[in-house]
Each structure stands twice: as structure tokens, then as C-alpha cells.
Amino acid sequence: MTSGSAAPVDLAPTRKASARTEDVSGRADPQRVLADRVDQLYSQMPLGMSAHLLIGGIATYELWDERTRDLVLFWWGLVLLVTAARAVLYFGYRASASKLVEAAQWMRWLAISALAGGVTWGFAGAVFFPSHTDEQQVFLAFLLAGITSAGIPAYAASWPMFAMYAGVIVLPFTYVLANFGNRLFTEIAVLVPIFYLINVGIAHRLNRVFLSGYRLRHAYDRLTEDHTRLNKQLEQQIEDLQEARQEVEASGRKLALFAERAPISVIEMDANSTILEMNPAAEHMLGYSALELIGRSALNTLFPADEATLTPEWWTQFVARKAPANRVRARCLRRDGLEVEVEFTITPLVNEAGDLVSIIAQCQDITQQLEAERLKKEFTSTLSHELRTPLTSIIGSLQLVNSGVVGDASGEISELAAVAERNAQRLLDLINDLLDIDKIESGKFTLQPETVRLDELVQESLVLNKSFADRFRVGLEVRGEVPDVRLHVDRKRLMQVMTNLLSNAAKFSPEGSAVEVGTRCIDGMVRVEICDRGPGIPDDFRSRIFTRFAQADSTTTRHKGGTGLGLAICKRLIELMNGRIGFDQRPGGGTTFHFELPVLAEVTAT
Amino acid sequence: MPDRPLQRICYVEDDDDIQRIARLALERVGKMEVSIIGDPRLALDGILAFKPDLVLLDWMMPVMDGPTLFRRMRETDGLREMPVVFITAKASPRELDELRGMGAAGVLSKPFSPKDLPEQLRAIWRTLP
Numbered sequence: 001m002t003s004g005s006a007a008p009v010d011l012a013p014t015r016k017a018s019a020r021t022e023d024v025s026g027r028a029d030p031q032r033v034l035a036d037r038v039d040q041l042y043s044q045m046p047l048g049m050s051a052h053l054l055i056g057g058i059a060t061y062e063l064w065d066e067r068t069r070d071l072v073l074f075w076w077g078l079v080l081l082v083t084a085a086r087a088v089l090y091f092g093y094r095a096s097a098s099k100l101v102e103a104a105q106w107m108r109w110l111a112i113s114a115l116a117g118g119v120t121w122g123f124a125g126a127v128f129f130p131s132h133t134d135e136q137q138v139f140l141a142f143l144l145a146g147i148t149s150a151g152i153p154a155y156a157a158s159w160p161m162f163a164m165y166a167g168v169i170v171l172p173f174t175y176v177l178a179n180f181g182n183r184l185f186t187e188i189a190v191l192v193p194i195f196y197l198i199n200v201g202i203a204h205r206l207n208r209v210f211l212s213g214y215r216l217r218h219a220y221d222r223l224t225e226d227h228t229r230l231n232k233q234l235e236q237q238i239e240d241l242q243e244a245r246q247e248v249e250a251s252g253r254k255l256a257l258f259a260e261r262a263p264i265s266v267i268e269m270d271a272n273s274t275i276l277e278m279n280p281a282a283e284h285m286l287g288y289s290a291l292e293l294i295g296r297s298a299l300n301t302l303f304p305a306d307e308a309t310l311t312p313e314w315w316t317q318f319v320a321r322k323a324p325a326n327r328v329r330a331r332c333l334r335r336d337g338l339e340v341e342v343e344f345t346i347t348p349l350v351n352e353a354g355d356l357v358s359i360i361a362q363c364q365d366i367t368q369q370l371e372a373e374r375l376k377k378e379f380t381s382t383l384s385h386e387l388r389t390p391l392t393s394i395i396g397s398l399q400l401v402n403s404g405v406v407g408d409a410s411g412e413i414s415e416l417a418a419v420a421e422r423n424a425q426r427l428l429d430l431i432n433d434l435l436d437i438d439k440i441e442s443g444k445f446t447l448q449p450e451t452v453r454l455d456e457l458v459q460e461s462l463v464l465n466k467s468f469a470d471r472f473r474v475g476l477e478v479r480g481e482v483p484d485v486r487l488h489v490d491r492k493r494l495m496q497v498m499t500n501l502l503s504n505a506a507k508f509s510p511e512g513s514a515v516e517v518g519t520r521c522i523d524g525m526v527r528v529e530i531c532d533r534g535p536g537i538p539d540d541f542r543s544r545i546f547t548r549f550a551q552a553d554s555t556t557t558r559h560k561g562g563t564g565l566g567l568a569i570c571k572r573l574i575e576l577m578n579g580r581i582g583f584d585q586r587p588g589g590g591t592t593f594h595f596e597l598p599v600l601a602e603v604t605a606t
Numbered sequence: 607m608p609d610r611p612l613q614r615i616c617y618v619e620d621d622d623d624i625q626r627i628a629r630l631a632l633e634r635v636g637k638m639e640v641s642i643i644g645d646p647r648l649a650l651d652g653i654l655a656f657k658p659d660l661v662l663l664d665w666m667m668p669v670m671d672g673p674t675l676f677r678r679m680r681e682t683d684g685l686r687e688m689p690v691v692f693i694t695a696k697a698s699p700r701e702l703d704e705l706r707g708m709g710a711a712g713v714l715s716k717p718f719s720p721k722d723l724p725e726q727l728r729a730i731w732r733t734l735p
Contacts, residue, residue: 384696385696388716391717392621396627396718396719397627399720400627405635406630428717
């Protein structure tokens with residue numbers, strides 16, 4: 001079932017989603033936040049570089065004079081060099097595939113670049129301020145103130161970077177101001193660090209706002225991811241549940257269909273035998289509609305008062321045992337008052353705690369089956385009697401003629417009488433075999449076991465079959481010593497098996513040869529082998545040799561006699577006596593039939 | 607084993623042909639004196655009159671079957687101790703046992719061999735006290 005394999009719903013992310021914002025932003029991946037900050041900082045670079053070049057160019061023009069020409073040129077060169085290096089860094093970053101993983105490294109490079117930028121302006125302040133005119137000094141102060149404050153938005157994503165950048169601009173400038181020897185400049189030198197600190201403070205706060213913005217964005221991304229994953233999980237689970245429900249519904253429908261269409265009656269009852277449900281077959285069998293019976297006691301309604309098997313006492317014991325009851329036969333009372341014989345299979349439904357949930361009775365009206373069995377038995381018995389009675393006269397008459405008791409019959413008369421007797425005997429064998437197999441297969445066959453000595457049994461079988469073997473000019477011999485053991489078997493039936501195997505062997509043996517009977521003990525079983533030197537069993541016949549009416553060649557029936565039932569009966573008889581039967585090809589030609597039977601006890605030599 | 611040989615047999619059998627064969631078998635092969643009774647209703651008187659050593663009783667007969675006649679014999683003075691051998695065309699061993707359980711001396715099955723019938727009866731005779 002798919003529902004079994006589905007993962008339980010993980011509610012944890014949902015719970016976190018409803019918590020406070022701080023918790024939420026705490027869920028952001030710090031690496032991603034860093035990478036975002038770095039990206040933000042780099043995105044400011046084109047503007048920064050352009051401003052750098054523009055302002056640097058204006059400053060160069062403004063500060064140009066013959067006296068400081070070399071120094072200004074050097075400075076302008078420095079601005080160009082730093083801007084070029086920053087451009088290289090910028091494009092390097094843009095082209096990088098490892099922005100996320102190496103964010104910290106890019107941040108460090110950027111810090112160096114910011115520092116270099118700051119240094120150029122710090123240089124300008126420190127070198128050009130003392131050497132220029134008042135107007136130019138105002139220009140420079142204004143420029144440095146502007147360039148410093150422009151750093152705030154540019155480096156808002158990293159306040160330390162701003163602090164460093166602005167620091168290298170402000171620090172040399174403040175130093176120059178402080179040492180100028182002018183009261184106004186000294187006062188400004190005091191103010192500049194204050195402005196610097198205020199600016200750093202603003203940058204720091206801006207930085208926090210940026211940071212929290214990034215964190216929220218990432219937390220939101222992650223929440224969205226979680227949400228999507230959870231949704232997918234839920235969808236999958238809902239799908240699984242629906243599938244499971246469909247399966248349950250389908251199996252429910254199947255079960256209902258089984259019960260509804262089954263030819264067997266199904267009745268569900270509780271522990272008090274109150275009928276809870278029944279199928280159409282049960283309605284049909286009992287002649288009641290389900291509505292009439294549901295809620296009524298099965299014991300009081302369905303059984304005649306004198307029912308002996310399914311009594312209230314039986315029911316009480318059954319409910320206490322909670323074990324299934326098979327093939328319980330009882331008489332049932334139909335609605336129309338007719339009694340039917342019903343065979344019940346009653347199964348208690350027990351839950352995991354061992355409590356009885358309900359009781360399912362499957363039942364079948366076997367009245368007709370019993371009647372058919374009775375008729376068959378009667379038919380078989382009558383058939384047996386009616387066939388044997390005339391055969392008694394036929395075989396008896398022919399035997400009397402052939403034995404010469406009623407005078408000598410000569411020549412062809414004697415020959416024909418012998419043919420008639422032999423065929424009448426075959427008819428009798430067939431009837432006996434048919435009755436035997438019928439009895440065995442209907443399960444009505446009972447053995448009459450007694451203790452038998454193996455050596456006596458073997459000897460007796462040879463004596464009994466000698467005259468038959470003589471007809472085919474075949475000898476019967478015991479090979480080796482017969483083990484001194486006893487068997488618990490039906491003597492007559494085992495003799496029937498021996499006779500069958502010996503006569504088969506004799507029938508198919510070449511004239512002048514001998515059928516050998518070998519015996520030996522193997523693991524508490526005795527094995528009896530009947531070996532012939534006949535033509536062997538054809539390949540295509542081997543698999544069905546023990547089936548009914550099996551004969552290798554229908555012409556043998558005419559030539560050698562036999563009903564085709566003998567081996568089938570032998571197999572069933574041996575199996576009834578807890579043995580097994582089989583055959584092997586004999587090396588050098590011929591067949592060995594063998595059976596094994598359990599040994600009762602060794603005869604102790606005293 | 608009775609001290610005298612088996613000599614007189616009374617056979618209650620409704621089938622004429624079997625009657626004839628049995629008579630031939632017992633008289634010619636067995637050299638016995640035989641009385642055949644075809645109607646089981648006349649059997650009690652017939653047996654009493656003939657005074658056989660042993661009664662051979664068919665199992666299935668119209669009007670009155672062998673077991674019924676057997677029970678009647680057991681209720682009749684002079685026939686209570688009479689050895690009875692059933693002869694039946696019904697082959698069920700369970701039924702044969704049932705007959706043995708009723709107190710019959712022996713049970714033979716049909717078809718019987720006329721050559722062997724006298725000897726089979728003598729074998730049963732020898733088992734009697």
C-alpha cells in the first residue's frame with residue numbers, strides 16, 4: 001500500500017514560519033547574505049570609478065600650476081592606475097563563477113581597492129592642501145567632504161570598509177589641518193574626526209538595515225523553498241492517501257462482490273449469534289430475505305429444536321475458544337419449514353487485542369450432495385451385486401465344464417470353454433478393480449491392518465501366483481535373504497499389490513526367464529523389488545503408468561489381459577499403508593517395480 | 607474342530623442358476639449331501655427338516671435377506687447353534703466384517719469357484735469348536 005511508505009508530514013518548518021522576524025532572518029544562510037553584500041558593493045563600482053575619474057580630472061585641472069606640476073601629474077597617474085586596477089577587479093568579479101563560494105575573498109579584494117581609492121584622496125588632501133592657495137584649499141576641503149560622504153551609500157553594505165576608506169582620506173587631512181598653525185583650521189581639524197565618526201555611525205546603521213534586508217530576503221527564499229517542498233510532500237501524501245483509499249474501496253468492492261456473487265452462503269454474526277449481515281446465496285439457501293434475519297439470533301431461528309450439533313452449548317464453547325471450526329454439519333430450518341443439511345465453516349474475526357469482532361459463517365446446502373452420495377453408494381452396491389450374480393453362474397458353469405466334473409469336453413469345445421472362462425474372469429477382475437478404485441477415491445476405503453511377517457508374505461505371494469506365471473512359462477524366485485521383519489499392513493491388500501506386480505512381471509517376461517523378488521531394509525523401511533526381464537516400459541508411458549486405465553498398448557489388453565487399473569490401485573493401496581511405489585529400468589533390460597513400507601519391529605532372534 | 611467331517615449342507619439361494627452350480631460343486635466335487643432352498647420364507651422349516659451340518663446363506667434375496675433369516679435362525683429352537691456361512695456378491699470388506707460380527711462362521715464372496723467351494727467350506731468347518 002502506498003500510504004504505508006509515505007513519510008509523516010514534517011510540521012516543523014510551518015511552525016517556524018509563524019515565529020518572529022528575528023528568528024526568521026536567523027534562518028538566512030550567512031554565506032548567501034555575504035555574497036549578496038559583496039554583489040551590492042561591486043555593483044556600485046562603475047559609478048564609483050566614473051566619479052573617481054571625473055572628480056580626479058577636475059581636481060587635476062584645478063590644482064594645476066607650474067610649481068607643483070610634477071606632483072599633480074603623479075597624482076593624476078595614481079588616480080588612473082588605481083581606477084584601472086579597480087576596473088580589472090570589477091570585471092574579474094563580474095566574470096567569476098565562484099561569487100558565492102569565494103565571497104569573502106572578493107570582499108577582501110574590494111577592501112584593498114577601497115583602501116587604494118581612499119589613499120589617492122588622502123594623498124591629495126595631505127599633499128595639495130598646504131601648497132595651494134586659499135581658494136584651492138576651499139576646493140579641496142569641499143572635494144574631500146563630498147568624496148567622503150559619497151562613500152556612505154557606496155560602501156553601505158560594509159561599514160568597516162567605509163570606515164577604512166573614509167579613515168585614509170580624513171586622517172592625513174586632519175593631520176595637515178591640525179599642523180597648519182591657523183586657529184580656524186585647527187578648529188576644523190577637531191570637527192573633521194567628529195564628522196567622520198558621525199558618518200561611520202550612519203554607515204554602520206545603514207549597514208545594519210542592508211544586512212537585515214538581505215537576511216530577510218534569504219530567509220524568505222528559504223521559507224518559500226521549505227513551503228514548496230512541504231507542499232509537494234503534502235501533495236504526494238494526499239495522492240498516496242487517495243490511492244490507498246481507492247485501493248481500500250476497490251478491495252471493499254471486491255470483497256462485497258465476492259460475498260454477493262459467491263455461490264456459498266456467507267453470514268456474519270456477533271458473539272450472541274445475532275445475524276449482522278448475509279449474502280444473496282444465504283438468502284436463497286434459507287428462503288429468508290436478509291432484512292428478515294438481520295438482528296435475529298441464528299441459533300434460535302435457523303436450527304430445529306432437536307439439532308444435535310450446532311447447539312447453544314457448542315456456540316458458547318466456540319466463542320470462548322475463538323478458533324475456526326471446519327466442516328460442521330448441521331440441519332437448518334428454512335423459512336418454508338423444510339430442513340436442509342448444511343455444512344458450515346465458521347471463523348471468528350479477532351482483532352489485534354484478541355477480542356472477538358464478529359463471526360463469519362460460510363455454509364453450503366449439502367442435502368443434494370448427501371443424497372447423490374447415497375444414490376451413488378446404492379448404485380455401486382447394486383451394480384456390484386447385479387454384475388456378480390450372473391458372473392457367478394457363468395464362471396461357475398465354465399469352471400465345472402473345464403474341470404471335467406460334469407464329463408469330458410473334447411477338442412474345440414474345451415478350448416472355447418477355456419476362452420469363455422478366461423474372459424469372464426477378466427470381466428470380474430475389472431468389476432473388482434473398478435469397485436476398489438471407486439472406494440479408495442471416495443475416501444470410504446478402510447484398511448484392516450494386522451502384523452505380518454515379511455518372509456511369509458513373500459513366500460505366500462509366490463505360491464499364489466505360481467500357476468499364473470506357469471501359463472507364461474516364467475519362473476518366480478526369491479533373490480537373497482528376506483529380512484526378518486514384521487509389517488503392520490492390510491494383509492489381503494498387500495497381497496493384492498504383490499499379485500498385481502508379480503502377474504504384470506510374469507506377463508511381460510520372455511519365456512523361460514525368471515521374475516526375481518528382492519527385499520532389503522533401508523532406514524526403517526522395507527523395500528520390496530519385483531524384477532523382470534521384459535521389454536521395459538516405453539518412454540511415453542512412464543509418466544502415466546500409475547494413472548487409471550493406463551496401458552502402454554491397447555493390444556496388450558487383448559493379448560495379456562488386465563484392466564489398466566491394477567497399478568493405479570497398487571499405488572493408492574501402498575500410499576494408504578504409508579508407503580511409496582515406483583519403478584526403475586533394469587541394467588541389461590527389463591524393469592524393476594519396487595515399493596517401500598514402514599517396518600513395524602525387528603524380529604529379535606531368541 | 608468338530609469330530610465329524612462336513613457332510614450335509616443347506617444352501618439358501620434365490621438364483622436358480624447359482625443353485626444348480628452350487629449343487630454340482632458340492633455334490634460332484636465335494637461329495638456332500640446338499641439341500642437347496644430357493645425361498646427364504648421356507649428356509650427355517652427346510653433347515654429344521656434337513657438337519658444340515660452347516661448352512662450357506664445368500665446375503666441379498668428378495669422378500670427376506672440373509673441377515674434377517676440369520677437373526678430368525680438365532681431365535682429358533684434347534685437352529686441357535688447352527689453354523690452359518692454367508693455368501694455375498696457385495697464386495698465391501700466393511701460389510702463382510704459386519705457379517706462376521708453378527709456371529710457367522712465365515713463369509714465367502716461371489717463369484718465363488720465351484721472347484722474350491724467344498725474345500726473353502728471345509729476350511730471354515732475346521733475352525734469351528
